[in-house]
Amino acid sequence: MYQTPVRRKRKVIKNPYLPELVTITKIIDETPNIKSYQVIFNDPERMKNFSFQPGQVGQLSVFGVGESTFVINSPPTRMEYLQFSVMKAGEVTSAIHELYVGDQIGLRAPLGNWFPYEMMKGKKILFIGGGIGLAPLRTLILFMLDNRDDYGDITIIYGARTPPDLCYKKDLKEWESRSDIELILTVDNEYPGWDKRIGFVPTVLNEVAPSPDNTVAITCGPPIMIKFVLEGLAKLKFQDDHIITTLERRMKCGIGICGRCNIGTKYVCKDGPVFSLAQLKELPPE
Amino acid sequence: MNLEGLREIVSQVLPDVHVFIGYAQGFDPLHATPLFVRTPEDINKLIWNPLCVHNLTTYLPFQKKKVGIVVKGCDSRTIIQFMQEGLIDREKIVIVGLPCRGVISVTKVLKAINYEQINSLTCEGETSVTVITSHGEHRFSIEDVAPDKCKTCQYPTPLVYDYLADDPITSDKPPDAVYKDIHEFEQKPLEERWEYWKKELDRCIRCYACRNACPLCVCQDSCIAETRDPHWITQKLTIQEKFMFHMIHSLHLAGRCVECGECERVCPMGIPVSTMKKKINAEIKKLFNYVPGTQPGEKPPMYIFNVEEKNIEEHKL
Amino acid sequence: MAEIGFIPKDRLRDFLETVNKTIPVYVPCCEGDVVLFRRYAVDNVLCLDRPAHTPPKTIIFPQSECLFTFRFEKDPHDPKKTTIQLAEPEEPSEAIIFAARPCDAKGFTIYDRVYIDTDMPDPYYKKRREKTTIVTMVCPSPSPGCFCTAVGGSPANREGADVMMTELENGYVLESLTEKGKALLLYQYVEDGQAFREAAEAKQLEVKNLVHAPFQKEGVYNISKTIFNSDEFWETEIDKCISCGACTYLCPTCYCFNITDEHAITRGERLRNWDACMFFHFTLEASGHNPRPTKYQRFKNRVGHKFLYYPEKYDGVIACCGCGRCIRHCPVSVDIREIVAHLQSSTSDVSNTSEKEKKGD
Numbered sequence: 001m002y003q004t005p006v007r008r009k010r011k012v013i014k015n016p017y018l019p020e021l022v023t024i025t026k027i028i029d030e031t032p033n034i035k036s037y038q039v040i041f042n043d044p045e046r047m048k049n050f051s052f053q054p055g056q057v058g059q060l061s062v063f064g065v066g067e068s069t070f071v072i073n074s075p076p077t078r079m080e081y082l083q084f085s086v087m088k089a090g091e092v093t094s095a096i097h098e099l100y101v102g103d104q105i106g107l108r109a110p111l112g113n114w115f116p117y118e119m120m121k122g123k124k125i126l127f128i129g130g131g132i133g134l135a136p137l138r139t140l141i142l143f144m145l146d147n148r149d150d151y152g153d154i155t156i157i158y159g160a161r162t163p164p165d166l167c168y169k170k171d172l173k174e175w176e177s178r179s180d181i182e183l184i185l186t187v188d189n190e191y192p193g194w195d196k197r198i199g200f201v202p203t204v205l206n207e208v209a210p211s212p213d214n215t216v217a218i219t220c221g222p223p224i225m226i227k228f229v230l231e232g233l234a235k236l237k238f239q240d241d242h243i244i245t246t247l248e249r250r251m252k253c254g255i256g257i258c259g260r261c262n263i264g265t266k267y268v269c270k271d272g273p274v275f276s277l278a279q280l281k282e283l284p285p286e
Numbered sequence: 287m288n289l290e291g292l293r294e295i296v297s298q299v300l301p302d303v304h305v306f307i308g309y310a311q312g313f314d315p316l317h318a319t320p321l322f323v324r325t326p327e328d329i330n331k332l333i334w335n336p337l338c339v340h341n342l343t344t345y346l347p348f349q350k351k352k353v354g355i356v357v358k359g360c361d362s363r364t365i366i367q368f369m370q371e372g373l374i375d376r377e378k379i380v381i382v383g384l385p386c387r388g389v390i391s392v393t394k395v396l397k398a399i400n401y402e403q404i405n406s407l408t409c410e411g412e413t414s415v416t417v418i419t420s421h422g423e424h425r426f427s428i429e430d431v432a433p434d435k436c437k438t439c440q441y442p443t444p445l446v447y448d449y450l451a452d453d454p455i456t457s458d459k460p461p462d463a464v465y466k467d468i469h470e471f472e473q474k475p476l477e478e479r480w481e482y483w484k485k486e487l488d489r490c491i492r493c494y495a496c497r498n499a500c501p502l503c504v505c506q507d508s509c510i511a512e513t514r515d516p517h518w519i520t521q522k523l524t525i526q527e528k529f530m531f532h533m534i535h536s537l538h539l540a541g542r543c544v545e546c547g548e549c550e551r552v553c554p555m556g557i558p559v560s561t562m563k564k565k566i567n568a569e570i571k572k573l574f575n576y577v578p579g580t581q582p583g584e585k586p587p588m589y590i591f592n593v594e595e596k597n598i599e600e601h602k603l
Numbered sequence: 604m605a606e607i608g609f610i611p612k613d614r615l616r617d618f619l620e621t622v623n624k625t626i627p628v629y630v631p632c633c634e635g636d637v638v639l640f641r642r643y644a645v646d647n648v649l650c651l652d653r654p655a656h657t658p659p660k661t662i663i664f665p666q667s668e669c670l671f672t673f674r675f676e677k678d679p680h681d682p683k684k685t686t687i688q689l690a691e692p693e694e695p696s697e698a699i700i701f702a703a704r705p706c707d708a709k710g711f712t713i714y715d716r717v718y719i720d721t722d723m724p725d726p727y728y729k730k731r732r733e734k735t736t737i738v739t740m741v742c743p744s745p746s747p748g749c750f751c752t753a754v755g756g757s758p759a760n761r762e763g764a765d766v767m768m769t770e771l772e773n774g775y776v777l778e779s780l781t782e783k784g785k786a787l788l789l790y791q792y793v794e795d796g797q798a799f800r801e802a803a804e805a806k807q808l809e810v811k812n813l814v815h816a817p818f819q820k821e822g823v824y825n826i827s828k829t830i831f832n833s834d835e836f837w838e839t840e841i842d843k844c845i846s847c848g849a850c851t852y853l854c855p856t857c858y859c860f861n862i863t864d865e866h867a868i869t870r871g872e873r874l875r876n877w878d879a880c881m882f883f884h885f886t887l888e889a890s891g892h893n894p895r896p897t898k899y900q901r902f903k904n905r906v907g908h909k910f911l912y913y914p915e916k917y918d919g920v921i922a923c924c925g926c927g928r929c930i931r932h933c934p935v936s937v938d939i940r941e942i943v944a945h946l947q948s949s950t951s952d953v954s955n956t957s958e959k960e961k962k963g964d
Contacts, residue, residue: 016723017670017862017873021687063673063687063873064866066514068889090889091514104687223892250888252862255723259859260878260885262904263894265912284832284907305842312936314747319936322842340935344845393636401653403744420744489637491657491666491852493879498847499934506846507883520865521876523667552934554656554849556637 016255019061019106020046025081027101030167031160033088034132035097038074038081039107052076053114054139055246055274059254060084060096061106068092069251069269071136072109077146082109085135085167111254113274115140115244120216124152128229130201130221131160134167136246136273137220141175148180155210159186159201163194184208202228205236212238220246230277240278247273247280289334292382292451296329296354299380299449304351306380309338315407316392316417320345323354334451335409336428339389341546344501347373354380356451358389360435362444363544363579364501369446370584371542373504383447385455387412388428388436393556395431399424435547435560438463445580464545465568468561483529489555490528496549496559497535502542510534536562541570541586544579573597607803608777608788609796615775618792619643619701626736628699629662631655640700651702651770654746654926658707658855659700663731664714666852667876670727670862674870695731699787702740706751706926708763710855711737713924716917717858727875736783739764741807745814748927750940753816754823756925759807769803776803814925817940822947823910823921830946831907837899840942843935846898848879850929850937856909856922859885880905910943 022039030036037060041047054075061067068090074083086096099105117140125144129137137156144151156175160166166185175183186197186204197204202225217238219229226245233243249261249268256270264283266272296306300323310321310331318337323329334356342355343364357365362383368374395417402419409415415431417424429437440461443454471479494511497503511519511531519530536543543563550560570576574587574597594600610618622628623643631638631654632647638655640662641647671691678684700707711732718725719732742749742758751757761767765784769776776799779785787793796803830836851857861878865871878885881901887893895901913922923939930938 015671015691015726017725017727017875018689018691021689061864061873063675064864064871066864067862093889106689248888249894250886252860256721257717257725257858258862258878259880259908260861262908262912264907265915313930313938313941316747317936319938320843322839324839345842397636404747485634489634489639493848493852494882495845495847495849495934498845512882512884514863521667521861521863521874522865523876548934552847552849554637554853554932555639556635556656 016108017253019059019067019108021104022082022107024099024101024103024105027099030085030169031165034085034167035088036073036083036085036168037096037099038083039105040081041107042104047079050079050082050109052110054117054143055112055114055136056110057112057254057269057273058082058084058107058109059111059251060086060092061108062092062095062099063106065095066092067106067108067252067254068096069111069254071139071246071273073135073138075139075143075146077143082107085132087132108254112269113272115218115274116276117143121150122152122214124213124215125154126210126215126217127154127156127158128201128205128217128219128221129156129158130225131165132167133219133221133225134158135220137218138168138171140218141181142171145178145181152214153182154180155182155184155208157184157186157201157204157208159188159199159204161188162191163187200228201225202232205229205232209236212236212242216242216244218244240281241276243277245275245277245280247275288452289332292334292356292384293329293332295382295449295451296323296332297326299354299382300326300329302352303354303380304349306354307342307345308332308356309334309340309342312337315404316395334384336389336412336415336432337407337409338384339391339433339551341499341501341548343368344499344548346379346501347504349378352378352380354382356382356384357444357447358384358386359439359441359444360544360546362446363441364546365446365579366582367502367542367544367579367586369582370579370586371502371589381444381447381449383444383450385443385450385452387442387455388432388439390415390426390428390431391433391551394433395426398426398431433547433551434467435545438466440464441580446582465564465571468565468568471561472565484525486557487528487532488525489557490532491555492523492528492531493554495552495554499548499552500539500543501546501548502539502544503535510538532559532562536566539563540566541574541576541588542578543567606779606785606788607796607800608779608793609774609799610777610793611774614792616649618790620645621791622699622787626697626699628701629659630701643701651740652743654704654706654742654928656928656932657853658710658926658928659703660707660710660714660855662698662700663711663735664728664858667874668727670873670875672870672872676869695727695734697734697736698731699736699738701738702768703737703764704742704926705739705758705760705762705764706749706756706924707855708737708739709751709756709760709924710763710926712763713856713913713920713922714858716920736765736787737763738766738768738777738784738787740768740770741803742810743770744810746927746931748930748938749814749925750817750927751925752811752814753818753820753940754921754923754925755820758810758814769806771799771802771806774799776800778803818944818947820921823914823943824919826911826943826946827948830948831903831911834899836945837903840945841899841902841937844881844898844902844937845934846881846883846901847934848877848881849932849934850939851879851881851905852877853928853932855924855926855928880908906939906942906946909939910946 021042026038028036057069057071059067070084086093088097127137175181247268251261251269252258254269256267261268306323308321309318312319341361343361402421406418414427440457576587628643629640630643631650632641633650638650639657640659669692674688676686718728765781767778776796859878861876864873886895909922
């Protein structure tokens with residue numbers, strides 16, 4: 001259903017709860033239950049002036065249904081559009097999956113904090129992702145590839161349940177062919193036509209056993225995978241402040257006011273979603 | 287009210303159960319509070335007097351291990367209703383019955399003493415209570431300050447128990463008194479009743495204290511009031527939504543509500559919510575001759591289906 | 604007019620009526636046995652001698668508020684095209700909260716740090732806050748459960764007040780503390796109150812000693828983290844809680860909310876409603892995972908937020924005003940003072956500091 005945009009009155013005081021209208025320009029079927037949506041602001045000035053940091057999120061609104069938080073998984077170095085990957089799980093994500101190219105939704109962005117890429121400069125980078133966990137990592141990977149000289153060796157360990165569940169297949173192909181990244185792919189079990197590694201991501205991490213020297217590890221994926229990955233990284237003697245992860249919580253306001261996504265004194269929407277392991281250890285166990 | 291007898295029974299029961307649920311003194315002389323007894327020392331904190339208004343059975347459906355519990359007559363009906371609906375495992379509960387002649391309503395006492403600061407409160411047996419405030423002494427008979435449910439109580443002795451902590455009591459209240467207030471209210475013209483309920487429900491803040499305190503509301507965590515799939519009730523705070531919530535809540539309790547009165551007691555805004563449930567119970571009684579929570583072998587009428595119902599006139603086929 | 608005014612008791616209603624004609628005035632009224640804030644009307648039964656059941660927070664932070672409306676409109680010339688129109692609500696009007704208690708007013712200052720003093724302030728709250736005048740009444744006597752002095756407050760506390768009101772035998776002394784407060788004193792029926800200044804101050808001093816503090820404020824900063832993080836502590840401490848939202852909704856300092864879209868085909872609105880961290884669904888994620896599935900964890904978060912996390916972020920200010928409503932109206936009389944007192948001890952075997960009050964001393 002094609003929707004033409006309409007000019008909306010702009011108030012002098014910016015209202016952080018009022019979404020801006022964006023239009024979907026492309027939809028990519030990543031996996032059976034994950035789709036990526038490329039959007040642009042209806043207001044071309046806004047699109048031109050918009051900036052964000054890798055790791056920041058946006059709240060997408062389907063008016064009448066609700067809002068949900070997604071990381072902006074296109075990098076700030078490629079601003080023809082903003083991309084969000086949506087896994088069908090609940091009310092809002094199901095409604096998003098019903099949308100077509102040309103449909104309008106609301107966007108509140110950028111929100112939250114971002115990957116501390118400044119401290120990663122000159123170091124080796126180890127990405128460990130599982131399933132849709134590659135979404136926030138993708139932003140940073142592409143950002144680093146666009147600033148390749150600032151960073152050392154890049155290794156990516158990425159796995160999913162089955163080959164069809166691997167996200168960003170186009171990107172994976174490209175990264176495989178590059179000589180300045182090491183890409184290690186895995187799936188949980190044997191699968192017809194799959195001739196690469198087999199094993200859970202934490203197991204593969206232990207097999208690859210990367211060195212912690214001058215390396216920052218960034219991990220994102222299902223909670224159970226993160227748990228074992230963190231254990232694995234500890235065994236490999238990675239330092240707590242050199243392990244970065246992203247947290248997920250139910251969010252509503254996105255600006256640290258509604259009190260929902262807190263863990264101790266930190267709000268995942270505002271002080272996160274990016275946290276170092278050192279920071280996480282200071283929070284109450286939850 | 288045999289406190290020593292009760293404590294003795296609890297000390298016998300305690301080794302067999304994971305926890306024993308009873309009453310203790312609350313934050314001021316007028317309030318009791320539920321107590322979860324785990325050690326023999328805790329037993330000394332147990333009390334039993336007309337302050338013990340809570341229906342402790344609300345904790346039972348969520349207990350996984352063996353528990354002991356004290357129940358008054360009204361509370362015991364909840365346990366029988368649980369048994370009818372399969373919500374508890376009777377083997378996993380040790381019930382200590384407390385025959386009761388009435389409890390006191392905190393709201394009524396506060397009103398009767400004109401909200402003066404209470405210095406002390408003493409219950410004299412089961413019949414009267416003396417309250418000493420900053421302004422003087424007030425003496426009430428329990429009957430004057432009892433909640434309405436006590437005035438028509440048909441079951442002063444628990445209907446199910448493993449131990450009885452005192453001598454059984456027979457009710458001296460006529461059965462037709464139970465729904466007398468409902469019938470009187472129904473005589474009022476429709477407009478008057480409508481205005482009454484609009485005024486009362488306007489104060490509702492949808493805190494769901496009534497829902498959570500109700501022992502039979504076991505689907506609290508996925509309540510229709512909050513779900514969006516299907517989206518029956520919005521979050522708007524209009525009188526329509528409040529009516530909708532209360533109507534649905536009352537209907538979901540049709541043939542299940544044992545009239546323990548907790549919903550009305552806990553409402554922070556003083557809304558007479560138990561009246562709605564009593565009205566539905568009155569209808570259920572008329573249609574199915576069924577009183578919730580009295581016979582373990584029965585099944586609630588809304589749970590079962592009869593092809594022909596004695597009191598429901600269908601169209602002639 | 605001077606900065607101190609005085610309204611004789613028999614003129615109070617006239618004053619309220621006059622002000623109400625210009626700016627809505629919200630006063631505590633009796634409805635049955637319940638006291639709540641309602642807009643002033645001639646047939647209200649004013650109730651100033653006991654605190655309202657519900658705090659006046661709903662006047663500045665409505666329980667249900669429209670953030671914006673949205674409308675889908677089909678283009679009449681091309682039915683395939685639909686436009687979305689978003690519209691923000693009208694500006695709020697001015698308001699006066701009359702006879703709030705110091706604890707209620709302190710509640711608003713708790714909100715201010717979170718909603719206004721931030722890089723992305725909440726415009727809805729900010730506008731109402733700026734347009735509302737708060738008249739705080741000095742508490743004549745404490746209610747059961749009151750403990751404002753234990754958390755940095757008092758029955759004569761001035762935090763958050765635009766006007767401080769003290770009841771004397773024959774009338775009410777009004778001291779203006781802000782520009783908004785000064786404006787209120789200019790209304791008819793407010794006489795010069797200089798002569799009553801001393802009596803008002805004496806009264807304020809007198810009431811400060813009436814509230815029993817079951818723990819010391821300093822003790823809050825010494826809460827044992829070991830006990831706080833112990834699952835066993837919470838599983839025995841908070842067995843009786845039934846996870847309703849009464850304590851949260853009646854609390855002047857609780858500010859959590861939910862955002863939902865309510866939709867009627869071609870148009871709808873996005874609402875902001877109060878929410879309670881005590882509910883199961885509060886942190887329930889779409890995947891079905893819930894970081895706080897048990898009531899113990901949720902209650903721990905509630906106490907933690909008020910007594911640990913908020914003070915840590917905001918210079919030691921405790922996000923509890925000690926009004927005691929949560930204790931008075933809790934269906935099972937959960938006593939947060941007891942829990943905080945237990946947290947402060949270094950052993951789990953604690954003498955009950957509220958024992959005195961239980962016995963009615």
